[in-house]
Amino acid sequence: MLGSVAAGRRRQIGWLLAGYGGLAGFLALEALRGSGGAASLTASEDDQGTTRMIATAYGLAISAPILARPLPTRPLPPPVAAVGLVLQATGLGVRAWSMRTLGRSYSRTLRTEDDRQAVVETGPYRWIRHPGYLGSLLTWVGFALASRSLPVAILVPSLLAAVYVRRMQAEEQFLRRDLPGYIPYTSRTWKLLPFVW
Numbered sequence: 224m225l226g227s228v229a230a231g232r233r234r235q236i237g238w239l240l241a242g243y244g245g246l247a248g249f250l251a252l253e254a255l256r257g258s259g260g261a262a263s264l265t266a267s268e269d270d271q272g273t274t275r276m277i278a279t280a281y282g283l284a285i286s287a288p289i290l291a292r293p294l295p296t297r298p299l300p301p302p303v304a305a306v307g308l309v310l311q312a313t314g315l316g317v318r319a320w321s322m323r324t325l326g327r328s329y330s331r332t333l334r335t336e337d338d339r340q341a342v343v344e345t346g347p348y349r350w351i352r353h354p355g356y357l358g359s360l361l362t363w364v365g366f367a368l369a370s371r372s373l374p375v376a377i378l379v380p381s382l383l384a385a386v387y388v389r390r391m392q393a394e395e396q397f398l399r400r401d402l403p404g405y406i407p408y409t410s411r412t413w414k415l416l417p418f419v420w
Contacts, residue, residue: 317354318358
C-alpha cells in the first residue's frame with residue numbers, strides 16, 4: 224500500500240515537472256524578444272500597471288503547486304495532466320505564431336514603435352486581436368492542470384484570466400486612441416476566442 228502511494232506521488236511530481244518544463248519553454252520564448260523597445264519592461268501610463276500585475280501573477284502561479292502541496296486534496300486523474308501538457312504545447316505554439324507575425328512590434332508593455340506602425344491582419348490576428356494572450360492563458364491553464372492539484376487548477380486560471388482581461392482592456396483603450404485603423408479592425412475580429420468573445 225505504501226509503495227503504491229509513493230509511486231503515485233512520483234507520477235504526480237513527474238507531471239508537475241513536465242508542466243514546469245512547459246513554463247521553461249514559455250520563458251525561452253520571452254527571451255527571444257531580444258533587446259530594444261519590444262523587450263523593454265519600462266511601462267507608460269497607458270499600461271495602467273498591468274505589466275506589474277502580470278509579473279506578480281506569474282510569480283504566484285509558479286509558486287502555487289508548491290504552496291498547495293500540504294493541502295489535503297486528492298490529485299486529479301493523470302489524463303487531466305496529459306490534457307494540460309497538450310494545452311501548454313498549443314499555447315506555446317499560438318504565442319510563438321503571434322510573436323513571429325508581429326515581429327518587433329510584439330512588445331512586453333503597451334507601446335507602438337513608431338508612426339508607421341499599422342494594424343496587422345495576418346496570421347492569428349486575422350481572427351483574434353490578442354492571440355499572444357490566448358497563447359499565454361493556454362500555457363498557464365495547461366501548467367495548472369499538469370500539477371494535478373484541484374486548488375491550483377482553480378486558482379491559476381482564475382488569477383491569470385483576471386489579469387489578462389484587465390490588460391486587454393488597457394491595451395484596447397490605448398490602441399483605439401493611438402493606432403490608426405484599429406477601431407474598424409475590432410469590428411471584424413474577436414477579442415480572444417473566435418465565435419465566443
